[in-house]
Amino acid sequence: MDNAMTISIQDDFDLRKIADSGQCFRWEEKDGTFRFIHQVRYLEICPSDIDALGTGTYTVSCDEAEWNGIWRDYFDLDRNYAEIRQNCKCTEPFLAKAIEAGAGIRILHQDPWEMLVTFIISQRKNIPAIRRSVQLLAARYGNRIDENSYSFPTPEELRDVTIEDLKECSLGYRAPYVRCAIDRVLDGRLDLKKLADLSNDDLFSALLQVEGVGVKVANCVCLFGFGRTSRAPVDVWISRAIELCGGIDPFPAFGDAAGIIQQYVFYYMKTRGTI
DNA sequence: TACCAGGGGATTT
C-alpha cells in the first residue's frame, strides 16, 4: 500500500458489512484490504487492531490531509452510530436482532450523480448484476485512476453516449432512463449541486421528475447520495421485513435514524439465510 | 386499483 498511514476510528466500523450492505457497488476486497472509489480518488484501507465492531486502528493509503478532507466525510465518521444503535429502544424482537446483526454498517456519503445512475440501473437487478453494469460504465466512459480503478463517468463524459451504447453495459430497458438523467443534468433541469440545499421533501420531488426514478430509487438517492438519513427506501427485502414486523412499516418512527436502521435490516435480511 | 412488459445476469430447482 502506497503512502500508508495509521488512523484511529472510535465508532462502529465494519468494512465487510459496509461493502455487503448494498449501498456501494464499486468496492474491491483482497486479503482483508478494501478499496473504495470516490469521484477521482481511491482509498485502500485495512484493519490493523480492531474490536468486534471494527473500532480501533486502520492502515490507509492516503495522507492525513486527504483522510480528513475526503474520507472522513465519505465514511460519515462525524456521526456516532454506536450511540444511535443504543438510543433506539427497540421492543420489536426482529428489529432488535437486525440492529445487532448490522452493527458496524455506516451510510457512505457517495457522489450524488453516481448514486442517481446506479440506482436507476438497480431496478429489478440483483447486486452482482448491478456491480457488473456500473463497472462496465466506469471502465468504458470513466477515467482510469490506476491499473484497476476507474472514476464514475460524469454527465459531461456521458454527453455523447447513445442508448445502444448504454445497452452494451447491460442496462436493458433502463438505458433510456439513464440517457434522460444525463440530458436533464446537462441542460440544467436537474442541478445536483442546488439539490443539496433542498429540504428532504423538495429533494425527493425533484428526483422523481427524472424518467425511471420512482419512490424507491428517489429514496436511495436521497439517502446514499445526499445523506438524508430520515429516508428509508422500501425494496422487496425491506418489504419482507415489514411483513415480519406485522405488516406495519417501522421505519418512520426512527426519525433521522430511519435510513440507518433500514440499512441494518437490509443487511440482516440478505445475510440471515432463509426463514 | 390492478396488472404487466421491460434486459438479462445470478441463483435455484
Added chain:
DNA sequence: AAATCCCATGGT
C-alpha cells in the same frame, strides 16, 4: 436446462 429472482417504473 428451465424456472425464478432481482434494492421498480411507467403505461394501460
